Amino acid sequence: MPAPLLEVNNLVVEFSTDAGVVRAVDDVSFSVAAGETVGLVGESGCGKTVTGLALLGLVPTPPGRLASGSIRLDGQELAGLDDSSWRSVRGRKVAMIFQEPMTALNPVFRIGNQMIDVLRQHQRITRRQARAAAIEMLAKVGIPAPDKRIQEYPHQLSGGMRQRVMIAMALSCSPRLLVADEPTTALDVTTQAQVLEQMVRLQQEFGMSMILITHDMGVVAQSCSKAMVMYSGRVVEQAPVTELFARPRHPYTGGLLASIPRIREQRIPELPVIEGTVPDPLNLPEGCRFADRCNKVRDYCRLAQPELKPIGRADSKVACYVPD
Amino acid sequence: MSPTDPAKPLLQVRDLHKHFPVSRGWLRKRAVLKAVAGVNLDIAAGETLGLVGESGCGKSTLGRAILQLQKPTSGEVRLAGELLSGLSGPALKRARRRMQIIFQDPFASLSPRRTVAQIVREPLDVHRIGTPAERRERVEYLLQTVGMRSNALNRYPHEFSGGQRQRIGIARALALEPDFIVADEPVSALDVSVQSQVLNLLAKLQDEHGIALLFISHDLAVIQHVSDTIAVMYLGRIVEQAPAMEIYRSPQHPYTRALLSAIPVPDPRNNRHRIVLEGEVPSPLNPPSGCAFRSRCPLAAAVCAEQEPALQPTVNDQQHWVACHFPGAE
Numbered sequence: 001m002p003a004p005l006l007e008v009n010n011l012v013v014e015f016s017t018d019a020g021v022v023r024a025v026d027d028v029s030f031s032v033a034a035g036e037t038v039g040l041v042g043e044s045g046c047g048k049t050v051t052g053l054a055l056l057g058l059v060p061t062p063p064g065r066l067a068s069g070s071i072r073l074d075g076q077e078l079a080g081l082d083d084s085s086w087r088s089v090r091g092r093k094v095a096m097i098f099q100e101p102m103t104a105l106n107p108v109f110r111i112g113n114q115m116i117d118v119l120r121q122h123q124r125i126t127r128r129q130a131r132a133a134a135i136e137m138l139a140k141v142g143i144p145a146p147d148k149r150i151q152e153y154p155h156q157l158s159g160g161m162r163q164r165v166m167i168a169m170a171l172s173c174s175p176r177l178l179v180a181d182e183p184t185t186a187l188d189v190t191t192q193a194q195v196l197e198q199m200v201r202l203q204q205e206f207g208m209s210m211i212l213i214t215h216d217m218g219v220v221a222q223s224c225s226k227a228m229v230m231y232s233g234r235v236v237e238q239a240p241v242t243e244l245f246a247r248p249r250h251p252y253t254g255g256l257l258a259s260i261p262r263i264r265e266q267r268i269p270e271l272p273v274i275e276g277t278v279p280d281p282l283n284l285p286e287g288c289r290f291a292d293r294c295n296k297v298r299d300y301c302r303l304a305q306p307e308l309k310p311i312g313r314a315d316s317k318v319a320c321y322v323p324d
Numbered sequence: 325m326s327p328t329d330p331a332k333p334l335l336q337v338r339d340l341h342k343h344f345p346v347s348r349g350w351l352r353k354r355a356v357l358k359a360v361a362g363v364n365l366d367i368a369a370g371e372t373l374g375l376v377g378e379s380g381c382g383k384s385t386l387g388r389a390i391l392q393l394q395k396p397t398s399g400e401v402r403l404a405g406e407l408l409s410g411l412s413g414p415a416l417k418r419a420r421r422r423m424q425i426i427f428q429d430p431f432a433s434l435s436p437r438r439t440v441a442q443i444v445r446e447p448l449d450v451h452r453i454g455t456p457a458e459r460r461e462r463v464e465y466l467l468q469t470v471g472m473r474s475n476a477l478n479r480y481p482h483e484f485s486g487g488q489r490q491r492i493g494i495a496r497a498l499a500l501e502p503d504f505i506v507a508d509e510p511v512s513a514l515d516v517s518v519q520s521q522v523l524n525l526l527a528k529l530q531d532e533h534g535i536a537l538l539f540i541s542h543d544l545a546v547i548q549h550v551s552d553t554i555a556v557m558y559l560g561r562i563v564e565q566a567p568a569m570e571i572y573r574s575p576q577h578p579y580t581r582a583l584l585s586a587i588p589v590p591d592p593r594n595n596r597h598r599i600v601l602e603g604e605v606p607s608p609l610n611p612p613s614g615c616a617f618r619s620r621c622p623l624a625a626a627v628c629a630e631q632e633p634a635l636q637p638t639v640n641d642q643q644h645w646v647a648c649h650f651p652g653a654e
Contacts (some may be wrong), residue, residue: 017478043515122415158604159496189544189586190378218586218587218588218589221589221592222588222589222594240591247593256518259516260545260590261520261548261549262548263572263587265571267549267568268549271520271524273517273521273524274517286473324537
């Protein structure tokens with residue numbers, strides 16, 4: 001088996017707050033193969049976005065810091081890089097797109113100028129060449145009349161178009177890895193379908209790997225080959241997508257899948273729920289962090305945290321003492 | 325004429341329009357944005373009408389115009405027979421006791437400077453209902469109803485999670501025992517596991533209190549779960565309306581079909597055919613002639629540009645209404 005493109009080991013990201021230190025990402029390990037799309041799912045505050053930011057050296061420091069762990073991308077260790085080394089990695093080897101394209105684009109510059117800046121940061125090309133490359137990229141992501149659109153400001157574009165511009169910008173230097181943080185969450189469902197389809201197509205065309213951060217299990221099911229489920233800063237389950245949906249091993253994954261409102265043939269009287277709420281990150285329990293909401297909880301679950309361990313024949317792992 | 329049962333609905337909306345004047349450019353050319361362009365609706369007591377559509381289709385404006393939070397440009401709104409459109413001052417205030425709204429963002433809709441008790445009590449204060457002791461009792465009862473502990477009373481909204489805040493918003497909406505509630509994307513800001521808790525709560529309360537509910541959402545799966553009837557909106561108009569299960573079983577409007585097919589299904593083995601709509605929603609300042617959907621419709625023909633299709637019952641189902649020249653065509 002070839003070495004994975006990205007290998008993350010025992011990643012810990014901490015934030016200091018007035019009330020104490022919060023571990024937003026707590027001992028997270030995973031790998032992404034070349035050309036693979038991995039879904040990173042979980043609810044707000046589970047640490048999925050911070051994990052993504054850490055891969056680009058974008059954790060705001062202070063208050064945050066990468067406390068320990070290693071991030072190897074394409075043979076290069078990224079943890080501990082200084083600012084100028086990070087700048088040569090970002091955009092060229094790893095790029096990120098964000099949920100809200102309006103805040104990620106600079107409102108006072110034309111989109112063309114923003115794209116040209118990115119291209120010229122990483123490649124020794126003339127402005128004219130960069131402009132031509134930007135137009136070509138905009139056409140690739142499905143923007144009609146790209147030579148006109150390039151003159152426009154972000155506010156003149158619709159949400160779907162802005163997200164396409166972000167994608168075009170992120171892909172313009174052919175990164176090996178794209179981290180996409182809720183790229184379609186702010187879009188309407190018909191636009192979401194268009195953008196997702198486009199992203200998967202481009203990912204194949206560029207042979208790039210992708211980490212898709214989302215709360216939407218439907219998006220994961222349709223776009224990813226492998227998925228990781230995070231809860232309260234930790235990965236609780238990791239499996240090939242077909243396996244994860246067919247046989248969720250962690251009670252949290254099972255509960256999450258059951259509680260998604262989905263279109264049904266028959267109406268059901270009540271939606272299944274996961275009772276309770278996530279634990280306070282400043283006041284975490286000793287044992288399994290899902291214990292208080294788990295319907296399978298045993299006494300020993302509360303004693304120590306379960307480790308992420310292989311389970312079954314497929315390439316699956318689960319952090320649970322009583323997996324399904 | 326309206327697609328629902330004419331047998332004395334609690335809420336009746338007839339040919340409702342809400343237009344906004346917009347000035348464009350340095351010549352100040354006046355344009356009119358027709359956010360709601362001729363909507364008819366009926367909702368019976370205890371019934372939920374789900375209103376679904378994409379951002380900018382006018383669904384929130386419709387909800388607000390019904391509640392008279394934004395004065396309709398024309399058309400009629402009747403609540404239990406009383407004409408709301410046209411009411412003002414004390415008469416409108418009196419009518420407001422009977423209708424409430426639950427907002428999408430539980431962070432913006434609760435005042436950060438007031439305690440939970442003050443927030444939930446406010447409608448009782450405004451309408452001078454009961455003695456202070458009675459109000460306090462009622463507030464405690466309401467919080468209990470929505471599943472909050474009584475130690476929440478003297479705390480502030482920021483101390484609660486999104487789901488709990490939405491419960492506080494629901495308690496406030498129930499304070500005056502309204503007959504009619506508009507719930508505008510009430511669970512969109514919540515995580516999935518919390519979303520279903522709040523949806524179950526809403527369904528239970530509506531059942532117990534016999535409230536008529538207008539449930540606005542962009543999420544077709546959520547709306548299916550809560551609604552008796554579903555109306556699909558596009559550019560200010562209702563393009564299809566039918567009993568909830570029926571619209572999923574046999575969608576007649578090409579827009580409804582595209583919407584349904586675009587939802588990501590949480591099942592990796594599902595490889596169904598997707599109708600990916602070309603282009604984007606046209607500007608409501610300059611909608612296409614004839615059928616507003618024709619610019620993105622795979623079925624569009626010459627007649628679609630000339631004539632706006634009327635919302636009318638389908639041939640074999642009087643409950644299923646559609647506004648399309650080629651209903652049900654593939």
